[in-house]
Amino acid sequence: MVPQQYLVRDVSKETADTFTLKLEPELGANGNSFRPGQFSMLWVFGVGELPISISGDPAQHDQLVYTVRSVGQATNALVTQAVGNGIGVRGPFGTGWPLEAAEGHDVIVVAGGIGLAPLRPVIYEVLQNRERYGRLVILYGARSPHDLLYRKELAAWARQRDTQVLITVDYGGMNWRGHVGVVTTLFKYARLKPSNSTAMVCGPEIMMRFVTLELESHGLDRSNVYLSMERNMKCGVGFCGHCQYGPYFICKDGPVFSYEQMRPMLEKYEI
Amino acid sequence: METLERIIAGHPFFVDLDPKYTELMVGCASNVRFKRGDFIFREGDPANTFYLLREGKVAVETIAPQHGPITVATLEAGEILGWSWLLAPYRWKHQARAQDNVRAIALDGKCLRGKCEENHDLGYEILKRFARIIEERLEATRLQLLDVYALR
Numbered sequence A: 001m002v003p004q005q006y007l008v009r010d011v012s013k014e015t016a017d018t019f020t021l022k023l024e025p026e027l028g029a030n031g032n033s034f035r036p037g038q039f040s041m042l043w044v045f046g047v048g049e050l051p052i053s054i055s056g057d058p059a060q061h062d063q064l065v066y067t068v069r070s071v072g073q074a075t076n077a078l079v080t081q082a083v084g085n086g087i088g089v090r091g092p093f094g095t096g097w098p099l100e101a102a103e104g105h106d107v108i109v110v111a112g113g114i115g116l117a118p119l120r121p122v123i124y125e126v127l128q129n130r131e132r133y134g135r136l137v138i139l140y141g142a143r144s145p146h147d148l149l150y151r152k153e154l155a156a157w158a159r160q161r162d163t164q165v166l167i168t169v170d171y172g173g174m175n176w177r178g179h180v181g182v183v184t185t186l187f188k189y190a191r192l193k194p195s196n197s198t199a200m201v202c203g204p205e206i207m208m209r210f211v212t213l214e215l216e217s218h219g220l221d222r223s224n225v226y227l228s229m230e231r232n233m234k235c236g237v238g239f240c241g242h243c244q245y246g247p248y249f250i251c252k253d254g255p256v257f258s259y260e261q262m263r264p265m266l267e268k269y270e271i
Numbered sequence B: 001m002e003t004l005e006r007i008i009a010g011h012p013f014f015v016d017l018d019p020k021y022t023e024l025m026v027g028c029a030s031n032v033r034f035k036r037g038d039f040i041f042r043e044g045d046p047a048n049t050f051y052l053l054r055e056g057k058v059a060v061e062t063i064a065p066q067h068g069p070i071t072v073a074t075l076e077a078g079e080i081l082g083w084s085w086l087l088a089p090y091r092w093k094h095q096a097r098a099q100d101n102v103r104a105i106a107l108d109g110k111c112l113r114g115k116c117e118e119n120h121d122l123g124y125e126i127l128k129r130f131a132r133i134i135e136e137r138l139e140a141t142r143l144q145l146l147d148v149y150a151l152r
Helices: A073-079 A120-128 A151-158 A183-189 A205-217 A259-266 B004-010 B019-026 B109-118 B120-146
Strands: A004-013 A018-025 A039-044 A048-053 A064-069 A086-093 A106-112 A136-142 A163-169 A197-202 A225-228 A256-258 B029-034 B039-041 B049-055 B058-064 B068-075 B095-098 B102-108
Touching: A018 A073, A018 A086, A039 A064, A039 A073, A048 A064, A048 A073, A048 A086, A064 A073, A106 A120, A106 A183, A106 A205, A120 A136, A120 A151, A136 A151, A136 A183, A151 A163, A163 A183, A183 A205, A183 B120, A197 A205, A205 A225, A205 A259, A225 A259, A256 A259, B004 B019, B004 B029, B004 B049, B004 B102, B019 B109, B019 B120, B068 B120, B102 B109, B109 B120
Parallel strands: A106 A136, A106 A197, A136 A163, A197 A225
Antiparallel strands: A004 A018, A004 A086, A018 A064, A039 A048, A039 A086, A225 A256, B029 B102, B039 B095, B049 B102, B058 B068, B058 B095
């Protein structure tokens, strides 16, 4: 529960309002380990603490990587940190993506907007342990080409064997030569084996709702579909109740849930 | 060499179509190619054709004054381009441009409308298939309008 001091080692701009921060422990490598899908509580001293998914490589133990969209005071303070500044880090917290259950399966990653960040560790894990998994299918949607994260990596992933990367945007503008349409329209181009696939989905809840319907219509069993939920986490360990969502605490029981767990809630107007 | 009949029968849009209808349609079909950047059709022009895309990507665009063309959807091999030929006043509502070199089968809409008037069973088959495509694209457009990546 006590934050550890980390130092900002790099801040790189992904889009107009989204940045990736690399943090290293002030006292040297401490064997940081996390499961893809987990999050940390990042404390900007004097401003506040906020939950951010870890977006880096789980095999890289000397640093923690976070991709943050600047949408308010605390996130803005985080993304404008100078290299060398200190940040308090608690965690990692929460459940991870079901990578063990996905072994032997094709892995379908469906992301919308900044939802690709919590899924990037999954992609690293699958690509580094190719023999454990079947094909990797990445379906990624964003509002416009300017909102796409990790563009160079997406291109590199598309060149990997047994990997299909499909990207789409809602508004392509003049120079975009890729797909236009919401992420659900990509399913018709994806080479899927629904009977032997595990899908991991992250994005705004309305997007996830339509993606899960699409996955079901393609024959994926609900028990093989997982979602990452987001709420205003405070304590990170299920004590404070800020992130209660029906019978669950998102910070402790999630943020990754099976679709079967979340389905009744996704259909409710308000919880 | 693949015959037009086999190509039409093998296109996903016409999957499970009774061969007697494929035979009827062949008389209205031709092979076409477009180079990258070519206009396949332009907004406001008479719509008397639709295309079974076989290769390459097509951008469906609308013109925004002061902004130029805006792509509202993209289509690829295995998909259908154009339904304005089916509904009066038979004018294209958007323009379509080849994003790659495109190969397609062009079906003469006027010719096919005539065959559908003569043979209502064929007309019903065609209409059912286009209704599904229109429904899919309406749904995709609704989702685009929802701006799903912005809502939390």
